[in-house]
Amino acid sequence: MVKISKILILILIIGGLFAFGLPKIFQGTAQEMPEKMAVEEKKLPKIIDKDKNKIFDNLEEILEGQPDEAFFNTIVLFEEKLSDTLFGKAKEKIGDFSIKYQYPSISGIATSLTKGQIIALSKIPFVKQIEDDAEVTIFLDKATYWFGVQKARSDFGVDGNLDGQVTYSTDDIVIAVLDTGIDYNHLDLNEGKVIGQKCYCCSLLNPQGKCVKPCCPNGKDEDTNALDDHGHGTHVSSIAAGEGEGNLNYKGVAPGAALVGVKVLDSGGSGYMSYVNKGIEWVIANKGTLGIEIMNMSIGAAGCSNGQDSTSLLVNDAVAAGIVSVVAAGNEGSKTCTVGSPAAAQYAITVGAMADVNPGNAASGLPRYGFYQGYFSSRGPTADGRIKPDVSAPGVFVMAAARGTGNGYTEKTGTSMSTPFTAGVAGLMLHAKPTLTPAEIKSKIATTA
Known part of the structure; x- marks a missing residue:
């Protein structure tokens, strides 16, 4: 010591x-x-979900004024362990999406979603948070x-x-x-x-x-x-x-x-x-x-x-x-x-x-x-x-x-x-x-x- x-x-x-x-x-x-x-x-982005709607504040700023069909690169964390069953349930709710990377230790994925999919995904109970794939x-x-x-x-x-x-x-x-x-x-x-x-x-x-x-x-x-x-x-x-x-x-x-x-x-x-x-x-x-x-x-x-x-x-x-x-x-x-x-x-x-x-x-x-x-x-x-x-x-x-x-x-x-x-x-x-x-x-x- x-x-x-x-x-x-x-x-x-x-x-x-x-x-x-x-x-x-x-x-x-x-x-x-x-x-x-x-x-x-x-002005610095807020890397936080202050209003607890599951969409990080900096991502919400990016989405503002964009059409529902516009795509955005995101990182999504789930409340459950990653599995094909989990992905299947999510796709039933928001439609198809591709997964770039999986992060099993934090139950997260990197994926591209439309604005409409992001909003829909945020309403699902087994989704924890959605972030911008920031620079x-x-x-x-x-x-x-x-x-x-x-x-x-x-x-x-x-x-x-x-x-x-x-x-x-x-x-x-x-x-x-x-x-x-x-x-x-x-x-x-x-x-x-x-x-x-x-x-x-x-x-x-x-x-x-x-x-x-x-x-x-x-x-x-x-x-x-x-x-x-x-x-x-x-x-x-x-x-x-x-x-x-x-x-x-x-x-x-x-x-x-x-x-x-x-x-x-x-x-x-x-x-x-x-x-x-x-x-x-x-x-x-x-x-x-x-x-x-x-x-x-x-x-x-x-x-x-x-x-x-x-x-x-x-x-x-x-x-x-x-x-x-x-x-x-x-x-x-x-x-x-x-x-x-x-x-x-x-x-x-x-x-x-x-x-x-x-x-x-x-x-x-x-x-x-x-x-x-x-x-x-x-x-x-x-x-x-x-x-x-x-x-x-x-x-x-x-x-x-x-x-x-x-x-x-x-x-x-x-x-x-x-x-x-x-x-x-x-x-x-x-x-x-x-x-x-x-x-x-x-x-x-x-x-x-």
């Missing part, structure tokens, strides 16, 4: 002290710091890299390499990254660090639910290859577990950990909830085979959620399966209830972004001294009044691996960056004490930060 507490204190305090003392040495696609960053205030995006801006775990690693000998071998395996701490994929050819992420891959990715669903623009490496919407074609997932993975082979200054938090890449977003950094849900289910199903102990999600749908949407519920299922689930709070600014999905998941470790600033930041309009919460970082409470995020971590001016460069680095800012920092911390904790449960890790991180 004492050892874990000391590790956390070192990581969270020393990380702030040394974060900006590092040189900006990088190659490839480095981005310049903007002259002054700002957050665009906008999912990455949570980043521009920035430089944080470090501060070096002393914790050297003093306690924890880095995620649980079996002590030079090769990566399921016996190490294993972090699954649901994102745009991983560039496993980068010097910091190669040589077998990525021990498992899966892709569920579509750039464009037509109204009838057919993927007309698949985005997996094989040209389809499902693949066993999760190669990154954007860069976000590579950057995130490098923060959590990069080896620092290209530059030791930019070593990840848990460099000895192995990675599992799950590509659910396209080359533009976006995708659909239905595909993200399938990715989460795949992680849960492959926990034992690949030794997955941590899941990082630096992605999400913007809005104000109560954590009862399908993706949040699946994140809770991952935690119940023994997977520490670390989720980005989002970058929707400082207003209340800007935590969307799956950041509002009750059992997730939801992470905001903070920074340790310095005198050189004046040109960017940032505070000159002391710690501060990133102004872009989403805030709670959730739609049902819970406190979120659970913790904040380094997420401003973060330097990490740049996709397609081989050994280069680039700067990014956002809760996307603070999330893998926290996932890496969870990996160090599990290395120090492998018996820790997801609930214990969440509690220790939240109470010692």
Whole structure:
């Protein structure tokens, strides 16, 4: 117990002290710091069924003014277990519909329905809720890299390499990254660090639910290859577990950990909830085979959620399966209830972004001294009044691996960056004490930060 507490204190305090003392040495696609960053205030969708009519409020807004025969991509949850009998009963009530994906653990399906079918389905007792198959995006801006775990690693000998071998395996701490994929050819992420891959990715669903623009490496919407074609997932993975082979200054938090890449977003950094849900289910199903102990999600749908949407519920299922689930709070600014999905998941470790600033930041309009919460970082409470995020971590001016460069680095800012920092911390904790449960890790991180 004492050892874990000391590790956390070192990581969270020393990380702030040394974060900006590092040189900006990088190659490839480095981005310049903007002259002054700002957050665009906008109306966020309500990812909640406030009036209890079984149709989520954001979907109702989409349906408003549309003809009954218009099609919409939805996610439907039922009160009963999924079965052919259940589907038959539903089709008797509303007519035929096709099922894209099934999510047995939450009794849910991804399907395309007409407005008329959605309204009719909402009247059926065995239907729990109907959601929009919302757009999912990455949570980043521009920035430089944080470090501060070096002393914790050297003093306690924890880095995620649980079996002590030079090769990566399921016996190490294993972090699954649901994102745009991983560039496993980068010097910091190669040589077998990525021990498992899966892709569920579509750039464009037509109204009838057919993927007309698949985005997996094989040209389809499902693949066993999760190669990154954007860069976000590579950057995130490098923060959590990069080896620092290209530059030791930019070593990840848990460099000895192995990675599992799950590509659910396209080359533009976006995708659909239905595909993200399938990715989460795949992680849960492959926990034992690949030794997955941590899941990082630096992605999400913007809005104000109560954590009862399908993706949040699946994140809770991952935690119940023994997977520490670390989720980005989002970058929707400082207003209340800007935590969307799956950041509002009750059992997730939801992470905001903070920074340790310095005198050189004046040109960017940032505070000159002391710690501060990133102004872009989403805030709670959730739609049902819970406190979120659970913790904040380094997420401003973060330097990490740049996709397609081989050994280069680039700067990014956002809760996307603070999330893998926290996932890496969870990996160090599990290395120090492998018996820790997801609930214990969440509690220790939240109470010692």
